[in-house]
Amino acid sequence: MSAFEFLRKPLDPAALGAALADVAAGGFVSFEGWVRNENDGREVLRLDYEAFEELAVKEGASIVAEAIERFGVRGAHCVHRLGELGLGELAVWVGVASGHRAEAFAACRYIIDEVKHRVPIWKKEHYRDGDSGWVNCERCAEAAHQHHDHR
């Protein structure tokens, strides 16, 4: 399996965790990102995810390799959904197996944080009021028009 993958069908966390089984690992940590029903005070009904897959899988695999190297864990894997997702669905899964728990927690945190910042994946939210928007892009555009700094 590749260290970072995309799937267009529901993720199976039990199977993903089992694939990291290792008798030398004393700890396993996973993170699940779920589709939440609100963002910034707006009621969200569903999401669309899309990615520049060719670059995203390379960047994602680099992040997982960095985590393994930096924290000395035994195995790590990250899978991200693409396409349309409903509320409560599993959007991203990170799993780390390690000799001891501290490195497993740290590596898991590193992977999800870096994936959110570096991997070319985009999320469009569809709101209860019928509006929709690309997360981190629409306000950015408004800010640019108003010549405000964006963060």
Next chain:
Amino acid sequence: MARIRLRYYALLREQAGRNEELVNTAAGDAAGLYDELAARHGFSLGRTQLKVAVNAEFADWSRPLADGDEVVFIPPVAGG
């Protein structure tokens, strides 16, 4: 003139009204190409808010463009 293939994603795809296009450009680098296409398609995002990839690798905006390059402008990402 260089012949460049563009692929668009997310907000830029919607604003360009297409997934990809081929353009002949006199722009010397990726920054000049974005300015040219932003004017043509009315992109709302400023260049400082984007990254750019050339041939599926992150690149500098000042990278000179060559015939046949594939360029992707990367809006602010939102995985997870």
